[in-house]
Every structure is written in structure tokens, then in C-alpha cells.
Amino acid sequence: METPKKHLKLAALAAISAIVLSACGGPQEATTTDTPEPEKFANVTDERLLNADQTPEEWLSYGGTYDEQRHSLLTSISAENVGDLGVAWTYDLATSRGVESTPIVVDGVMYVTSAWSVVYALDAKTGAEIWVHDPDVDRAVGVNACCDVVNRGVAVYEGKLFLGVIDGRVQALDAKTGEVIWSKVTVDQSRPYTITGAPRVVDGKVLIGNGGAELGVRGYVSAYDVNTGETVWRFYTVPNPNKEPDGAASDAAFEQVGNVTWGEEGEWKDAGGGGTVWDSIIYDEANDSVIFGVGNGSPWNQTFRDPSGKDNLFLSSIVAVDADTGAYKWHFQTTPGDNWDYTATQTLILANLPLGEGGADRRVVMQAPKNGYFYVIDAATGEFIKGAGYVPQNWTTGLTAEGRPIEVPEARYAEIPYLQTPGPLGGHNWHPMAFNPDVGLAYIPAQEIPQAYAEDPRFQENSTKWNTGADFAAEVPPIIPSEVFKFLRSGLKGRLIAWDPVANEARWTVEHEGPWNGGVLSTAGGVVFQGKLNGEFAAYNAATGEELWVHDVKSGAASGPGTFAIDGEQYVTITTGWGSAYLLSAGGVAAPQAVPPSVGKVVTFKLGGDQVIADIDVPLVDRTPKTEEFGNEAQLAEGLVQYARNCTVCHGPFAVGAGVLPDLRWSSYASSPEAWKGVVADGNLQSIGMVSFADVLSEDEIESIRAYVVQQAHNSEGIDAAISDETP
Ligand code: CA
Numbered sequence: 001m002e003t004p005k006k007h008l009k010l011a012a013l014a015a016i017s018a019i020v021l022s023a024c025g026g027p028q029e030a031t032t033t034d035t036p037e038p039e040k041f042a043n044v045t046d047e048r049l050l051n052a053d054q055t056p057e058e059w060l061s062y063g064g065t066y067d068e069q070r071h072s073l074l075t076s077i078s079a080e081n082v083g084d085l086g087v088a089w090t091y092d093l094a095t096s097r098g099v100e101s102t103p104i105v106v107d108g109v110m111y112v113t114s115a116w117s118v119v120y121a122l123d124a125k126t127g128a129e130i131w132v133h134d135p136d137v138d139r140a141v142g143v144n145a146c147c148d149v150v151n152r153g154v155a156v157y158e159g160k161l162f163l164g165v166i167d168g169r170v171q172a173l174d175a176k177t178g179e180v181i182w183s184k185v186t187v188d189q190s191r192p193y194t195i196t197g198a199p200r201v202v203d204g205k206v207l208i209g210n211g212g213a214e215l216g217v218r219g220y221v222s223a224y225d226v227n228t229g230e231t232v233w234r235f236y237t238v239p240n241p242n243k244e245p246d247g248a249a250s251d252a253a254f255e256q257v258g259n260v261t262w263g264e265e266g267e268w269k270d271a272g273g274g275g276t277v278w279d280s281i282i283y284d285e286a287n288d289s290v291i292f293g294v295g296n297g298s299p300w301n302q303t304f305r306d307p308s309g310k311d312n313l314f315l316s317s318i319v320a321v322d323a324d325t326g327a328y329k330w331h332f333q334t335t336p337g338d339n340w341d342y343t344a345t346q347t348l349i350l351a352n353l354p355l356g357e358g359g360a361d362r363r364v365v366m367q368a369p370k371n372g373y374f375y376v377i378d379a380a381t382g383e384f385i386k387g388a389g390y391v392p393q394n395w396t397t398g399l400t401a402e403g404r405p406i407e408v409p410e411a412r413y414a415e416i417p418y419l420q421t422p423g424p425l426g427g428h429n430w431h432p433m434a435f436n437p438d439v440g441l442a443y444i445p446a447q448e449i450p451q452a453y454a455e456d457p458r459f460q461e462n463s464t465k466w467n468t469g470a471d472f473a474a475e476v477p478p479i480i481p482s483e484v485f486k487f488l489r490s491g492l493k494g495r496l497i498a499w500d501p502v503a504n505e506a507r508w509t510v511e512h513e514g515p516w517n518g519g520v521l522s523t524a525g526g527v528v529f530q531g532k533l534n535g536e537f538a539a540y541n542a543a544t545g546e547e548l549w550v551h552d553v554k555s556g557a558a559s560g561p562g563t564f565a566i567d568g569e570q571y572v573t574i575t576t577g578w579g580s581a582y583l584l585s586a587g588g589v590a591a592p593q594a595v596p597p598s599v600g601k602v603v604t605f606k607l608g609g610d611q612v613i614a615d616i617d618v619p620l621v622d623r624t625p626k627t628e629e630f631g632n633e634a635q636l637a638e639g640l641v642q643y644a645r646n647c648t649v650c651h652g653p654f655a656v657g658a659g660v661l662p663d664l665r666w667s668s669y670a671s672s673p674e675a676w677k678g679v680v681a682d683g684n685l686q687s688i689g690m691v692s693f694a695d696v697l698s699e700d701e702i703e704s705i706r707a708y709v710v711q712q713a714h715n716s717e718g719i720d721a722a723i724s725d726e727t728p
Helices: 016-020 046-050 139-144 251-261 481-490 580-585 633-646 673-680 699-714 716-726
Strands: 085-092 104-106 109-114 118-123 129-133 155-157 160-164 169-174 180-185 200-202 205-208 220-225 231-236 281-284 289-293 317-322 328-333 349-353 362-367 373-378 384-389 396-399 405-407 418-420 434-436 441-448 451-453 493-500 505-512 520-523 527-531 536-541 547-552 562-566 569-576 601-607
Touching: 085 547, 104 155, 109 569, 155 200, 160 205, 169 205, 200 281, 220 289, 251 328, 281 349, 281 362, 349 434, 434 520, 441 520, 441 527, 493 527, 520 562, 527 569, 633 699, 673 699, 699 716
Parallel strands: none
Antiparallel strands: 085 601, 104 109, 109 118, 118 129, 155 160, 160 169, 169 180, 200 205, 205 220, 220 231, 281 289, 289 317, 317 328, 349 362, 362 373, 373 384, 396 405, 418 451, 434 441, 441 493, 493 505, 520 527, 527 536, 536 547, 562 569, 569 601
8 A cells, every 4th residue: 555645745845847857746647757847827818718719629527518418529549549549648546435426638738636635736637746735624524424435526726726625625726836825714624515516607706505414504606706705695505594685696585485485484494404505516607597406305204394295495406596696597396295315416407409489409407316216497487397207116106297296105104114226325416427429418427225214203303413304224124134135225226327318318328237336438439438336447449338348447437527638638627536425325225336445546548558557555454342141122223213314325335335435344442342442432533533423322322332343343244245146
């Protein structure tokens, strides 16, 4: 294993050329040590952003262009020669946590992020390090991140780089040096807000939302002045508890359409209601609109959140506002009265499709949100045009003519669990979708991960830990683990779907070994690129889905790939790494194999590339139970419930970890009640992200969890056999 990289002290470095040759990490297998010395770093203007499709040698924003089609006009790499792709260079991101970043490439420099919101500037041709910026996040905020301490990328504009930090800050950095120009706290840091999404820049404003709806926050998206960080406008997605004006851009929207969709009682008033805008924010130049996707309700269970059962705008909606003022224009709610974590934060793509009168072009927004339906919406008005299920679903019997889901009554779960698909990880999650206008296909990284939803009989509002009102213990009976494993795993599926939004149906589908496969890149060379959870990065024929090339990247390949060209040579790049929501929450139960600890990387390919992705020496974990089993039946049952409620989402169901965070079965802390309590109650490991649970767990409950974890350690032979039985 490589020694941890030391971060550069930028102030001490006078010249960029001196930095790339320093001993502090740097590239592996770079083919050259040439240094880029562009006239300006990130010299990105509005003009360049508006015409980004005409400069495909660069990748100027998260989705490539304002339309966010992730479709590049580069054609050097084509369906005919993609088989000759090989590794040009790799770069270590110095983290074993989740990596979800799409690299920005501009003026010869690549800007890429990794876990804990660390930013790297690299020579895009060689991978040589130019600078590293670590915002020094207090590791204790990690417990607020529902889905690992990930970051999906940065925005660049007029020599600056904009970064959303996991603790809720937005920072503007000097793109040349990485030095902080301004830093602004954009959230109430006493609440469990996080930022994992990539900022966008439109006309001198940097746009960012936040996350935290699993734990209890009130969502919003804001526009800040790129030069000062001053707030230009803010749009809340949920009314304030008194339904009074906030003095924000959203006030009129709540007065006109939002307030009446919320009841007068319910946990939303304390929990904040949710509706976080944690991923997709796009700019529609044709209508001068900012269009964003809104997340789930908080708590999930509407019975607790708002017993009135109303629609709860703008949860699970696509919302359009005026780009200059944030004033409301229209909304389309994909899941009225969300009850299942059915976010509409997934990739939003703008396109002109022949859906107007007489087949004329019509400007549309497309999305495949978690709820299983693919939507085509008018970009000017929000009018529903088309929609159809892109994965199997059993929560509705279809859509009305206005696009409203027709629910089955059982889906409004209560004490009786309802085994539903999609589950809370969705038919599609954050993995970026792409659209190829040449063949008229949207490429969806789709999946089937069913979940039994049941009302949590012990629900109580608390604002610091997972808090959904749905019972995670309902689906983890402590009996016959191997049968339960086989049942759970048999329902897990993943596929790449080429969706024809005009015909409203799939044109072709590639089945993968399991869910949680990567984001998609489309190119005018007729190639679709996608990484997979099994560590492969693959290329498919854009028109047929035929697999053209595959390369083992030796780690998770979930991020959105990108492409760029330097000196006339085209490159394809992807960030790799384990972690993120699926591997944490589904744990070793659903991992494609025992996930080895690995270092996240940037892996960049070119035709004829001949470099090798380094193997990692993995220290073996001592898999022996550290103590004798203890506890009576009641204590073990209590331990199961408390584990499921408080520990599952990070350490995995059945206490089977996926390898990203510690597998508690083998932890030496489990061997003594004092050591265990020291961590769980006293917060002895807070510095690495394990905060105290003393505010939600009693000492008896903490000890019951230890009894359950020790029991699972002794039970591990059967569990591991069940897992390896099913491993492809
Ligand atoms: Ca959520």
C-alpha cells in the first residue's frame, strides 16, 4: 500500500513547474513529465459555457454542457477502434472511501474531487499533480452523510474553482494555486446538512443545494455571487413550520401553490420536511431557467411527517425558476406525498425532441427518478409529455394523463410490511444518465433493489441520526441467515437501459451482474461508456448495446466518466473507488465480492495506452471472534432491533460490512463492554467519524448491540457461505 500522500503547502511553492516534480505523491505511470503552463487557469467565461458543446476537447461542467447530456462530439475514439483503449495514466486519490467525482478538464488541467471534499488539480495529459486542496473537514460530520462522505465534482469560472464541502461550506479557490478566495457556510451547521453535489455556475452565480433529508433538515437551493459569496437568491423546497414568508425567492411559490399541500400537524414542522436538492441542477438557456431536482420527505413515512396525506410540494419534484431571481416558474411532482425516499434529484437532461406539433422540435427535460418512471417534461411549462416505467415497479398501476402515479393502497405501508420495488435506493440513483441526440437514446444506469417498508413502531423525532419513520428491522429477521441472504440477493439486479424518449420504451438493455453500476458517457464516435460495480469499465455500441471493450479497473467504477482531447489525442477518464450508499447500506450482503480496501484513483485511457493499474497489497483482517457469545434471547432481540435502527446504514445489515467501514464482527472493541461503550456512548472514535450515540441509545441498548454483533461473529461461517454461494 502506498504511504498516505502529504498535501502540498501551496503558499511555499512559487512556480507550478516545481510542484509537479515534487516527491509528494504525484502520478503513477505518467508517460511524460511535461508541465502545462496555460496562460490562465480555468479561464471559463459565460460564452465558453454556453458553447461548451463546440469545444469537446474540454469538459467544462459536471454534465459536460448546460444541457448535461454527457454526450461529447469527439470522434477519434469510435466503435471501430475502442478495443485499442489502454491506460494512459492513473493518479491516487488517497482515500479508501467513496469516490463519485466527474473530472472537469479545462485549459489542459483536470480538477477532480474525492472523499471529504478534497480537490486535486492535475495535468490532464500526464496526471502530474499541480496542487491539492483539503478543506480540513471535522471527521465527526461524517455521521451526517447518509451515503458516505462523497463529492461529485467542482465548477470552474473566470479563474476560480467552486467546491461544495461535506460540512456545508462552499469555497471559491484560485484555480491556479488552490488557495481559498472566499469560503461561505451555506447551512445551519447545528443541523445535519451535508453537501455532496457539484456546484454549477450560471451568469456570475454559483448554484448549490445540500443533503440531509434522512436525518431531518429543510431543503433549499441557493445562488451565490461568484466573486463575493453573497447570496443572490434562495429557493426553499418546503415551507417553514408556520407557512410564513422567509424573505426568499420561494415565498410566492408557497403562497400560490405550496402551502396548501401541507397539513397543520406532523413531524415536518420539527424535522424540516426534507426536500433536499443534493444533485441535479441544470441551466436551460432557451428559457433562462434554472431547473433542479428535489429529494425525499423527512421523515420518509408520511403518516408521521404529515398525517394530512397531502401532496407536500416540492418534495420529489422537478422545479424551474428564473435564473436571475430564483422566482418560481413551474414544477412537476413525480411522487406526490412521498413515502419511500423517492427522490427526483436524479440526472436532469435537456434536449430538443420531435414531440411538437407535426413532429416539430420541442424542448424537453428528461429524468429517470428513483420511483421507476422515465419522464419527458416540457422545458418551458413543466407540462407532462410522456412517461413509462423503465424498471419493474409495484407501487402503482400506472400514470394518469397528467403524469400522476396511480398508487396501490398497500404501498402506504403501516404495521404490515410491503415488499416494494423500487426500494429507497431507487430504480436509478445518482449515477449520471447520458443522452445521444444522434440516435435519440437516453442511457440509464438502472437497477432493481426491492425493500420491505414498514412503519417504525418506535419512531421518535431526533435530529441527529437516521430518522425515517420506516423500520429497518422489519426486513432483517435473525433466522436462517443463508436463506435470507439468498432471498435478498436474488432480487438485486442492474442493467444499462437505452431508452427511446419519443417511443417511450427501451430500445436495448444490457444486463449486469448486480445493481449500483456506474454513470454513463456518450460520444459522437458511437460509443457508450459505463463502469460497473464489479470493477469493470466497459464500452458499448451506442445503437445496439453490443459490448465493444472492457477493462478491469480493480475498484468500484460508479462515477460519471468524461472525455477530452489534448494535442489532438482523445482521452476517456473515470474516477474509481469503493464506498458510497450501496456498499455501506447493503454491506457485504450485496457486494459483488469481498470488497478489498483500495485507494480511489483517477484512471485515464487513450488509444494504445499501455500502463498498468497498480495492485494493492491488502492486509488480511483477523476474522476470529474476539469474545465468547453472551446475552439471553431478549437481549439479542433488542440488539438486532437497535443495530438495524442505528448501525445498519453504515456497517451493513446482519453486521456484515462491505469492507469500506469497519466490519464490527472482527472489531477488538467488541471484546469488552467498557471499550464498546467508550466508542458508542463516549465518542472515543469521533476523530475518525464515529460519533457518540449516547443521545439515542441507553447503556443497556448499547450492550445489547454488542451481544448481537458478537453473536453474528460466531454465526459468520454460515453467513459467509451464503454470500460466497451466490457470488458470481
Ligand atoms: Ca434520501
